[in-house]
Amino acid sequence: MAIKLFIVDDHFMVIEGIHSLLQNENDIEWMGHAGNAASCLAFLHQQKPDVILMDVNLPDKSGIDLCKEVKERYPGIFIVGLSTYNQQSFIEKMMSNGASGYVIKNATQQELMEAIHTVVKGKQFLSFDAAVALRKPDTGHGMPVITRREKEVLELIADGMTNNEIAGKLFISSTTVDTHRKNLLTKFEAKNTASLIRIAAQLKII
Amino acid sequence: MAIKLFIVDDHFMVIEGIHSLLQNENDIEWMGHAGNAASCLAFLHQQKPDVILMDVNLPDKSGIDLCKEVKERYPGIFIVGLSTYNQQSFIEKMMSNGASGYVIKNATQQELMEAIHTVVKGKQFLSFDAAVALRKPDTGHGMPVITRREKEVLELIADGMTNNEIAGKLFISSTTVDTHRKNLLTKFEAKNTASLIRIAAQLKII
DNA sequence: CGGCTTATCCCTTAAAAACAGGATATTTTT
DNA sequence: AAAAATATCCTGTTTTTAAGGGATAAGCCG
Structure with a gap:
C-alpha cells in the first residue's frame, strides 16, 4: 500500500x-x-x-x-x-x-x-x-528555552517599549515585566538590555 | 534565443x-x-x-x-x-x-x-x-550613515558594555560616549538602546 | 580660505533599568 | 498527588540612560 x-x-x-x-x-x-x-x-x-x-x-x-x-x-x-x-x-x-x-x-x-x-x-x-x-556538544551558545510570556516581553522590549508600556499592553504589573526581564537576562546570559537584544537578534528570536 | x-x-x-x-x-x-x-x-x-x-x-x-x-x-x-x-x-x-x-x-x-x-x-x-x-515600513528603514567612531561605540554597546567601560576602552570621556550614543539614537530613529540594537542587528550593522 | 563634519568634552534632571531580596497562585510535568 | 515550572506581584536601593542644553579643536573639501 x-x-x-x-x-x-x-x-x-x-x-x-x-x-x-x-x-x-x-x-x-x-x-x-x-x-x-x-x-x-x-x-x-x-x-x-x-x-x-x-x-x-x-x-x-x-x-x-x-x-x-x-x-x-x-x-x-x-x-x-x-x-x-x-x-x-x-x-x-x-x-x-x-x-x-x-x-x-x-x-x-x-x-x-x-x-x-x-x-x-x-x-x-x-x-x-x-x-x-x-x-556535537552544546557550544553554550544554544538557544535558551524561554516561555511564551517571556518571548512576548522580549519582543516588546525590542520594540523600544518601557516596562510601564509593556505592563499596560499585557495587562500585568510593571514589576512582573521587570521579573520577566530579569529572567531573560539570566537565560541569555546577557549583561544588560543591549546585549540581550543583540543575542536574541542573532539567534533570530526577534 | x-x-x-x-x-x-x-x-x-x-x-x-x-x-x-x-x-x-x-x-x-x-x-x-x-x-x-x-x-x-x-x-x-x-x-x-x-x-x-x-x-x-x-x-x-x-x-x-x-x-x-x-x-x-x-x-x-x-x-x-x-x-x-x-x-x-x-x-x-x-x-x-x-x-x-x-x-x-x-x-x-x-x-x-x-x-x-x-x-x-x-x-x-x-x-x-x-x-x-x-x-511598507517607509518610516526609516534606510540605513543611517554613521561615522567610524559611532560604529565602534555601537558595537561596544551591543557587547553589553556601559558608557564608562566604553570610555575606558576607547580612551575618551564617558560623556563623549554618551554623545555618540545620543547621535546613534537620533540617526537610527530609535527610542532607546533596546530598539537601537534591534534595528542595528536587523540591518546587519552589528 | 571658509564652511562642514567629526570627535571631543561638560552640565542637569527625571525617568528607566538593574539589582537584591522576597511571596503566592496556577499550570504542567513527572 | 507531588514536584517543577511558570506567571504573577511586592519593596527597596543603586546605577544608567534619555534628552535638553552648549562648547571647542581638528580635519576635510570645494
Missing part, C-alpha cells in the same frame, strides 16, 4: 521541489500540501495521511507547536521535521514534541525517501546533517 | 523545485546550479549565463557579497535575489549591489518567469511580497 504523504511548508518552491523529487516514487501517494498551520489542521480534519513533512517555520505558528498539536490529536500520523537550518535546538524540540524524523532542506532524494520509509515503520530518522548537529 | 539560467542555492529541494517549475518553459535553458559561492564563481569562469537566481544566504559567503563580486566581473549577467524572508534590508542590499530583481521563495511560477523575463531585458523586478516589504 502506498504511503500517504502530506506537506506543510510556506515555500512554494520547496513544495514543488519535494513534489518533483517524489513524483516517480510508486509507493508514495501525494495528498497535497498546506502553506500554514491552520490549513494543515483543516486538512487533517478531513483526511489522514501516514506521514507529514512539516516545516519548522510557518507563518501562523511554529512547526514545533503544530507538531505537538497534530501528534496529540492524531497519534497515528508520523511527522518528519523539515528545516533550512540544522539548529540543534529546533531538532531537539521537534523530536520531543513527537516528530519521528528530521531532514534538512538540502537533503538528497535518497535521504528524503529513507526518512519517509523509516518513520512510517515507527522508527526514528535523522538526516546526516541533523545527526551531526545533535551529536 | 533561450535565456541561459543558472542557480546558486545551497538547498537541494529549492533547486529541484525551481528546476521542476521551469522544465516546461521552452525559452529557458537550464545551465545547472551551484551550492555555494565558490563553485558559482568557478562555473562563471567557464560559462556565462544570462540570468542567475541567487540565494541571499549561502554557506561560504553571503549572496549579497557574491552579487557584488559577480556584477563587478561580469556586468552583463543579470542577477535575481532569492530569499526565504522578505527582509527589506536584504532586498535593499542585494539591489544596491547590482541585483536586477528579488523573489521570495514562496513566489509562484508566474512570478518567477516574469522576474526572469523582466531582468533579462535590463529592467528591474520585485516580487509582490518584496515590493510590499520595501514600501
Whole structure:
C-alpha cells in the first residue's frame, strides 16, 4: 500500500521541489500540501495521511507547536521535521514534541525517501546533517528555552517599549515585566538590555 | 534565443523545485546550479549565463557579497535575489549591489518567469511580497550613515558594555560616549538602546 | 580660505533599568 | 498527588540612560 504523504511548508518552491523529487516514487501517494498551520489542521480534519513533512517555520505558528498539536490529536500520523537550518535546538524540540524524523532542506532524494520509509515503520530518522548537529556538544551558545510570556516581553522590549508600556499592553504589573526581564537576562546570559537584544537578534528570536 | 539560467542555492529541494517549475518553459535553458559561492564563481569562469537566481544566504559567503563580486566581473549577467524572508534590508542590499530583481521563495511560477523575463531585458523586478516589504515600513528603514567612531561605540554597546567601560576602552570621556550614543539614537530613529540594537542587528550593522 | 563634519568634552534632571531580596497562585510535568 | 515550572506581584536601593542644553579643536573639501 502506498504511503500517504502530506506537506506543510510556506515555500512554494520547496513544495514543488519535494513534489518533483517524489513524483516517480510508486509507493508514495501525494495528498497535497498546506502553506500554514491552520490549513494543515483543516486538512487533517478531513483526511489522514501516514506521514507529514512539516516545516519548522510557518507563518501562523511554529512547526514545533503544530507538531505537538497534530501528534496529540492524531497519534497515528508520523511527522518528519523539515528545516533550512540544522539548529540543534529546533531538532531537539521537534523530536520531543513527537516528530519521528528530521531532514534538512538540502537533503538528497535518497535521504528524503529513507526518512519517509523509516518513520512510517515507527522508527526514528535523522538526516546526516541533523545527526551531526545533535551529536556535537552544546557550544553554550544554544538557544535558551524561554516561555511564551517571556518571548512576548522580549519582543516588546525590542520594540523600544518601557516596562510601564509593556505592563499596560499585557495587562500585568510593571514589576512582573521587570521579573520577566530579569529572567531573560539570566537565560541569555546577557549583561544588560543591549546585549540581550543583540543575542536574541542573532539567534533570530526577534 | 533561450535565456541561459543558472542557480546558486545551497538547498537541494529549492533547486529541484525551481528546476521542476521551469522544465516546461521552452525559452529557458537550464545551465545547472551551484551550492555555494565558490563553485558559482568557478562555473562563471567557464560559462556565462544570462540570468542567475541567487540565494541571499549561502554557506561560504553571503549572496549579497557574491552579487557584488559577480556584477563587478561580469556586468552583463543579470542577477535575481532569492530569499526565504522578505527582509527589506536584504532586498535593499542585494539591489544596491547590482541585483536586477528579488523573489521570495514562496513566489509562484508566474512570478518567477516574469522576474526572469523582466531582468533579462535590463529592467528591474520585485516580487509582490518584496515590493510590499520595501514600501511598507517607509518610516526609516534606510540605513543611517554613521561615522567610524559611532560604529565602534555601537558595537561596544551591543557587547553589553556601559558608557564608562566604553570610555575606558576607547580612551575618551564617558560623556563623549554618551554623545555618540545620543547621535546613534537620533540617526537610527530609535527610542532607546533596546530598539537601537534591534534595528542595528536587523540591518546587519552589528 | 571658509564652511562642514567629526570627535571631543561638560552640565542637569527625571525617568528607566538593574539589582537584591522576597511571596503566592496556577499550570504542567513527572 | 507531588514536584517543577511558570506567571504573577511586592519593596527597596543603586546605577544608567534619555534628552535638553552648549562648547571647542581638528580635519576635510570645494
